[in-house]
Amino acid sequence: MTTVLTRMVARLLLVPVLMVAAAFLVKGYVDVGDGFGAGVIAALGVLLQYLAFGRAAVERVLPVRHAPKLAMGGLLVALAVAFVPALAGRAPLEHAPAPGAEVVVHLGSLELLSAVAFDVGVFALVLGMVVATIHLIASTAEERGGRP
Numbered sequence: 001m002t003t004v005l006t007r008m009v010a011r012l013l014l015v016p017v018l019m020v021a022a023a024f025l026v027k028g029y030v031d032v033g034d035g036f037g038a039g040v041i042a043a044l045g046v047l048l049q050y051l052a053f054g055r056a057a058v059e060r061v062l063p064v065r066h067a068p069k070l071a072m073g074g075l076l077v078a079l080a081v082a083f084v085p086a087l088a089g090r091a092p093l094e095h096a097p098a099p100g101a102e103v104v105v106h107l108g109s110l111e112l113l114s115a116v117a118f119d120v121g122v123f124a125l126v127l128g129m130v131v132a133t134i135h136l137i138a139s140t141a142e143e144r145g146g147r148p
Helices: 004-027 035-053 055-061 064-087 114-143
Strands: none
Touching (some): 004 114, 035 055
């Protein structure tokens, strides 16, 4: 059973949790980023919303119905980054620019490497899969008469 305090805290924590996930995505443990960790952190923020408000309320506020599409898009991006170098005759997962080479494209202080695109793909895949799973579990629990 959730209380008013639980709901208030859950509502207040969603944006900071998503900001921490974005920070992990951009600058993870090392310089490139951590798409997997960022996806898990963002999914935990969504899970907190499910626990505090229930499936119907979360569906009204967050675009959780698009989670499978997000997962599929993330998988396609990660696979493209992994195997496009092979089409050019290089090793799979060989990132551009090469280590030690100058990075040409910048977004503020973030250097845009192919590794960043791979991390974004992994982030989308993890977030989409976890949110879709949470949504499925919540829907099943609600159909059986329990509260998600």
